[in-house]
Amino acid sequence: MEQVRIGVIGFGNMGSNHAKSLYEGKVKNGKLVAVCDINEEKLKKSKELYSDIMCYDNHHDMLEDSNIDAVIVATPHYDHPSIAIDALKANKHVVIEKPAGVYTKAVREMNEVGNNTDRVFAIMYNQRTDPYYSKVKELIDAGELGEIRRVNWIITDWYRPQSYYNSGGWRATWAGEGGGVLLNQDPHQLDIWQWICGMPTRIRAFCHFGKMHDIEVEDDVTAYAEYANGATGVFVTSTSDAPGTNRLEISGDQGKIVVEDGKITFWRLRVSEREFNATFTGGFGNPECWKCEINVKPNPLQQHVAILTNFVDAILNGKELIAPAVEGIRGLTISNAMHLSAWTDDWVNLPIDEDLYYSKLQEKIKNSTIVKETKSVTLDVDGTF
Amino acid sequence: MEQVRIGVIGFGNMGSNHAKSLYEGKVKNGKLVAVCDINEEKLKKSKELYSDIMCYDNHHDMLEDSNIDAVIVATPHYDHPSIAIDALKANKHVVIEKPAGVYTKAVREMNEVGNNTDRVFAIMYNQRTDPYYSKVKELIDAGELGEIRRVNWIITDWYRPQSYYNSGGWRATWAGEGGGVLLNQDPHQLDIWQWICGMPTRIRAFCHFGKMHDIEVEDDVTAYAEYANGATGVFVTSTSDAPGTNRLEISGDQGKIVVEDGKITFWRLRVSEREFNATFTGGFGNPECWKCEINVKPNPLQQHVAILTNFVDAILNGKELIAPAVEGIRGLTISNAMHLSAWTDDWVNLPIDEDLYYSKLQEKIKNSTIVKETKSVTLDVDGTF
Numbered sequence: 135m136e137q138v139r140i141g142v143i144g145f146g147n148m149g150s151n152h153a154k155s156l157y158e159g160k161v162k163n164g165k166l167v168a169v170c171d172i173n174e175e176k177l178k179k180s181k182e183l184y185s186d187i188m189c190y191d192n193h194h195d196m197l198e199d200s201n202i203d204a205v206i207v208a209t210p211h212y213d214h215p216s217i218a219i220d221a222l223k224a225n226k227h228v229v230i231e232k233p234a235g236v237y238t239k240a241v242r243e244m245n246e247v248g249n250n251t252d253r254v255f256a257i258m259y260n261q262r263t264d265p266y267y268s269k270v271k272e273l274i275d276a277g278e279l280g281e282i283r284r285v286n287w288i289i290t291d292w293y294r295p296q297s298y299y300n301s302g303g304w305r306a307t308w309a310g311e312g313g314g315v316l317l318n319q320d321p322h323q324l325d326i327w328q329w330i331c332g333m334p335t336r337i338r339a340f341c342h343f344g345k346m347h348d349i350e351v352e353d354d355v356t357a358y359a360e361y362a363n364g365a366t367g368v369f370v371t372s373t374s375d376a377p378g379t380n381r382l383e384i385s386g387d388q389g390k391i392v393v394e395d396g397k398i399t400f401w402r403l404r405v406s407e408r409e410f411n412a413t414f415t416g417g418f419g420n421p422e423c424w425k426c427e428i429n430v431k432p433n434p435l436q437q438h439v440a441i442l443t444n445f446v447d448a449i450l451n452g453k454e455l456i457a458p459a460v461e462g463i464r465g466l467t468i469s470n471a472m473h474l475s476a477w478t479d480d481w482v483n484l485p486i487d488e489d490l491y492y493s494k495l496q497e498k499i500k501n502s503t504i505v506k507e508t509k510s511v512t513l514d515v516d517g518t519f
Numbered sequence: 520m521e522q523v524r525i526g527v528i529g530f531g532n533m534g535s536n537h538a539k540s541l542y543e544g545k546v547k548n549g550k551l552v553a554v555c556d557i558n559e560e561k562l563k564k565s566k567e568l569y570s571d572i573m574c575y576d577n578h579h580d581m582l583e584d585s586n587i588d589a590v591i592v593a594t595p596h597y598d599h600p601s602i603a604i605d606a607l608k609a610n611k612h613v614v615i616e617k618p619a620g621v622y623t624k625a626v627r628e629m630n631e632v633g634n635n636t637d638r639v640f641a642i643m644y645n646q647r648t649d650p651y652y653s654k655v656k657e658l659i660d661a662g663e664l665g666e667i668r669r670v671n672w673i674i675t676d677w678y679r680p681q682s683y684y685n686s687g688g689w690r691a692t693w694a695g696e697g698g699g700v701l702l703n704q705d706p707h708q709l710d711i712w713q714w715i716c717g718m719p720t721r722i723r724a725f726c727h728f729g730k731m732h733d734i735e736v737e738d739d740v741t742a743y744a745e746y747a748n749g750a751t752g753v754f755v756t757s758t759s760d761a762p763g764t765n766r767l768e769i770s771g772d773q774g775k776i777v778v779e780d781g782k783i784t785f786w787r788l789r790v791s792e793r794e795f796n797a798t799f800t801g802g803f804g805n806p807e808c809w810k811c812e813i814n815v816k817p818n819p820l821q822q823h824v825a826i827l828t829n830f831v832d833a834i835l836n837g838k839e840l841i842a843p844a845v846e847g848i849r850g851l852t853i854s855n856a857m858h859l860s861a862w863t864d865d866w867v868n869l870p871i872d873e874d875l876y877y878s879k880l881q882e883k884i885k886n887s888t889i890v891k892e893t894k895s896v897t898l899d900v901d902g903t904f
Contacts, residue, residue, distance in 0.1 A: 286673060286755060288768070295799045338723070340743055340751070346796070356751055358725055358741055366725070366741055368753055370671060375770050376792040377808045379777075383673070385760050392764075407761040411731070414680045423762045 138227070138446045141168035141202040143193045143217060145176040148231050148258075149208030152438065157184055160439045164446040170196040193217055197224035204228065204254070204449060206442075210304050211236050211311055211318075215244035218255070218459065222247050227254040229445045232321040234462025236312030237495055238470055239488040245460045254448045259457035260437035261322040262329065263444075265430040266393050270384070271330045273391065273400065273428070280387030280406055285331050285359075285367040291378030292319035292371065299349050306349035308498040314343075314351030315373050316469040324465035325457075327369065331384065333464060334359035334367060336483045341476035346374035350504045357472045369472075389423065398428040523612070523831045526553035526587040528578045528602060530561045533616050533643075534593030537823065542569055545824045549831040555581040578602055582609035589613065589639070589834060591827075595689050596621050596696055596703075600629035603844065607636050614641040614830045617706040619847025621697030622880055623855055624873040630845045639833045644842035645822035646707040647714065648829075650815040651778050655769070656715045658776065658785065658813070665772030665791055670716050670744075670752040676763030677704035677756065684734050691734035693883040699728075699736030700758050701854040709850035710842075712754065716769065718849060719744035719752060721868045726861035731759035735889045742857045754857075774808065783813040 142153045149171075156166035169180040170190040181189050190196035196205070197220060204227035207217045215235040221228045234257060235241040248255045261267060273279060292315055304310030311317050316324070339357035347353050353374055359367035372378070381394040387408055390401045403410070403421045410421035433440055440456075447453035470491050471482040477494050527538045534556075541551035554565040555575040566574050575581035581590070582605060589612035592602045600620040606613045619642060620626040633640045646652060658664060677700055689695030696702050701709070724742035732738050738759055744752035757763070766779040772793055775786045788795070788806045795806035818825055825841075832838035855876050856867040862879050 284675070284755075284757075284760065288671060290669070290770070293805050295796045295802075295804060297800045298802045301802045338725070340723070340745075342749075342751075345749065354751070356743055356753055358743065360725075364727075364730060366727075366739070368741060368755060370669075370753060372669075374792065374796070375669065375775070376788060376795070376806050377775055377786045379768060379775070383764060385675070390760070390762055390764070401762045403761060407759065410761070411680045411759070415682045417680075417683045417686045419680060419682075420678050421761050 135203065135450060137163050137165050138449050139165050139167040139201055139203045141170060141188075141190075141196055141199070141205045142166065143170045143196065143205050143207050143221075144209035144231075145169050145171040145173075145180045146208065149206065150176075150180070152206050152208060152442065153180065153184070155436075155439050155442065160436070161442040161446060163450055164442055168196055168199060168202055193220065197221055197226060202226060204445070207231060215240040218244050219247045222251050222253050222255065225253065227445070227449050228459070229256040229258060229442065230459055230462070231258045232325070232462065232465075233317055233469070234459065234466050236317060237488070237492050238463055238467050238486065239492050241463045241466055242488070245463055248460045254445060254455065255459040256441065256445045256448070256455050257457050257459040257462045258438065258441055259322060259325050259462070260441045261326055262456050263433050263435070263437050263440040264326075265433050266396075266398055267326045267330070269398060269428060269430045270382075270391055270393060274330055274384070274386070278400070278402070279384065279389060279391060281363060282331055282361070282365050282384060282386050284365060284383075284385040285327070286381075286383045287323060287327060287368070288370045288379045288381045289320065289323045290370060290372045290375035291380045292373045293376050293378055294319075294347070294353075294373040296347055299347055306347070306351050306353075307504050308350060308495065308502050311351065312495060313469065313473060314349060314353050315371050316341075316352060316355060316472055319373060320371050320469065321465055323369075323371070324468050325462070327367075328464045328468060329461075331365075331367065332361065334468070334484060335362050336360050336481050337468065337471040337475055338481050339472035339475040341472060346372075350498075350502055352473070352476070355472060355476075357475070359468075398430065400426040400428050402426050520588065520835060522548050522550050523834050524550050524552040524586055524588045526555060526573075526575075526581055526584070526590045527551065528555045528581065528590050528592050528606075529594035529616075530554050530556040530558075530565045531593065534591065535565070537591050537593060537827065538565065538569070540821075540824050540827065545821070546827040546831060548835055549827055553581055553584060553587055578605065582606055582611060587611060589830070592616060600625040603629050603640070604632045607632050607638050607640065610638065612639040612830070612834050613844065614643060614827065615844055615847070616643045617710070617847065617850075618702055618854070619844065619851050621702060622873070622877050623848055623852050623871065624877050626848045626851055627873070630848055633845045639830060639840065640844040641826065641830045641833070641840050642842045642844040642847045643823065643826055644707060644710045644847075645826045646711055647841050648818050648820070648822050648825040649711075650818050651781075651783055652711045652715070654783060654813060654815045655767075655776055655778060659715055659769070659771070663785070663787070664769065664774060664776060666748060667716055667746070667750050667769060667771050669750060669768075669770040670712070671766075671768045672708060672712060672753070673755045673764045673766045674705065674708045675755060675757045675760035676765045677758045678761050678763055679704075679732070679738075679758040681732055684732055691732070691736050691738075692889055693735060693880065693887050696736065697880060698854065698858060699734060699738050700756050701726075701737060701740060701857055704758060705756050705854065706850055708754075708756070709853050710846070712752075713849045713853060716750075716752065717746065719853070719869060720747050721745050721866050722853065722856040722860055723866050724857035724860040726857060731757075735883075735887055737858070737861070740857060740861075742860070744853075783815065785811040785813050787811050
């Protein structure tokens with residue numbers, strides 16, 4: 135195989151964007167050969183844009199097309215696991231949009247299929263290609279920061295006005311998205327958080343539902359996390375802070391790393407805090423500390439293109455995946471734990487009680503009173519996520 | 520009266536520092552005339568330093584000295600309320616060191632006396648004279664930020680090594696201090712927080728006791744707060760982060776203010792977020808925002824001297840107090856609520872159940888197993904707090 139022939143399932147905001155990248159040849163050795171959407175209008179639009187590709191009105195028919203090697207699943211969140219399972223079973227390589235799903239129970243079933251296939255199975259965690267976060271991961275994995283003690287992520291720069299929520303009937307509903315900022319905007323940060331710091335052991339979260347928007351799901355979350363080694367974490371997010379903040383601070387035994395305003399600063403201790411604490415006798419004093427500006431190499435590819443290029447490279451050349459889809463359950467587990475903690479007004483231990491989560495979510499869907507006019511507008515997402 | 524004759528009760532770290540400022544004439548119209556300490560060695564040291572003043576080995580005798588107009592109470596925290604009450608009843612003007620006390624029950628009794636006296640009664644909340652925090656308060660009180668929505672204070676730069684805790688037998692014990700970082704280091708921030716943002720309605724806090732030091736009290740706290748208007752807050756503090764952070768972020772309907780690294784930045788919205796949210800129709804978009812660097816006028820006086828000067832000015836000229844002592848109960852209430860939330864592993868509504876707090880604290884004191892060698896070293900506090 136010299137080229138991977140790719141079909142895009144779901145021609146909404148993200149799907150149409152991926153199709154465009156493929157069609158314009160931005161993904162080396164990746165070729166757009168088909169598009170699928172259950173919405174007639176969207177499918178029509180894809181036909182107008184790309185007259186030389188196949189168009190399907192359902193993914194089952196598309197998966198029977200032997201001219202397709204791989205698919206991108208860019209449907210609403212709920213359908214990611216089931217369509218991924220169908221595609222893997224049809225022997226296609228698969229990349230799914232984030233989140234991996236809405237509840238871990240379904241994602242666990244998907245992972246069982248994913249773990250028993252020889253197909254390449256990736257997730258669009260494009261921020262793993264962000265040079266800042268990947269550099270921080272590299273530094274921490276190499277032990278430069280010592281043992282992690284504290285992480286604090288203020289990620290409130292996901293501002294969305296009411297018109298955003300009004301742009302699609304599925305948006306910000308329990309039935310349509312299964313959550314708000316945690317499910318739609320934060321999956322990247324929830325993944326990066328666990329990718330760098332590992333999984334917490336328990337979470338206590340405070341979610342506010344429809345606090346600043348006319349929606350039924352959460353638009354404001356503060357969560358506290360604890361880790362097996364005693365480290366603690368705070369994650370604050372919202373879609374109503376203007377301007378918001380994106381500031382990641384990680385403290386360890388060897389100092390502190392802050393990612394903010396497009397730079398990484400590493401305050402590096404000359405001797406570890408533990409050593410200083412044990413040996414310094416002066417009462418008031420601090421370990422010697424050097425403020426280091428860390429350089430990063432910009433990624434030559436746009437982030438989504440980088441993930442698709444890596445996906446194609448993995449198919450053609452066995453390249454290691456940047457973001458294996460089976461890892462998608464981790465960020466989702468954190469997200470589900472935050473919801474569950476707010477719903478039960480209590481601690482949630484990880485791994486979560488998946489059946490409890492599922493039944494609580496069904497309650498929310500059943501009790502939903504939101505009726506939205508379905509405008510189904512395809513928004514211009516260039517440069518937004 | 521042309522000059523206020525002042526006695527210092529407690530010649531430890533802070534008391535000796537205040538005595539020195541007075542003796543050196545740094546406090547206009549304030550004169551050091553007496554020192555009191557129950558510790559023989561400390562009293563001896565004060566006599567050596569200031570041969571022309573009176574020295575008392577107990578505050579009762581000192582309060583009978585009609586040559587004294589006012590006293591500074593700089594004893595360990597527990598004794599602040601009872602000594603303040605004695606001094607007010609002896610018709611002295613009083614300034615107490617922070618915190619106002621260890622538990623609000625005692626401070627409430629002190630406030631009853633304080634509210635029914637014509638004496639000037641202040642608290643050493645010297646950070647209220649900090650030009651940055653006072654400027655932020657001025658901006659917010661003037662409505663520049665609109666309604667407050669979120670506050671996030673990472674105040675982890677109170678690093679203390681084990682030798683600090685070993686320097687005094689009373690330090691970091693339930694019986695001696697009644698708490699750790701919340702009682703000793705944070706009273707300033709807890710006050711500034713409520714001074715600027717008002718009092719929360721409920722708190723959920725996560726305190727870790729003796730986590731990174733051989734002490735029985737808390738050295739690591741993460742607290743979440745909710746306000747009557749729906750605003751939320753996070754307060755993170757510790758004495759083991761090296762280097763720590765001191766970053767205060769307050770978001771409101773008109774933008775965001777951040778105090779960090781010796782500067783105030785105000786991201787000011789051109790139209791309020793609420794207005795933008797209601798009127799913008801584009802889906803993805805943000806209100807226009809201006810990044811404003813806010814200038815502050817440096818305070819010509821060192822902070823503690825500024826509070827003492829204001830105290831003297833209030834006595835002589837009826838000047839309004841920067842920090843009335845009766846306001847000390849507010850920060851302490853937040854501190855007590857954080858302890859109580861951690862002890863009960865539950866929410867704490869404000870005002871707190873003072874009897875419950877008191878009985879829980881007595882339990883901690885009773886069950887304490889800490890035996891410390893009492894070195895009673897007077898540490899050099901210049902430039903530390």
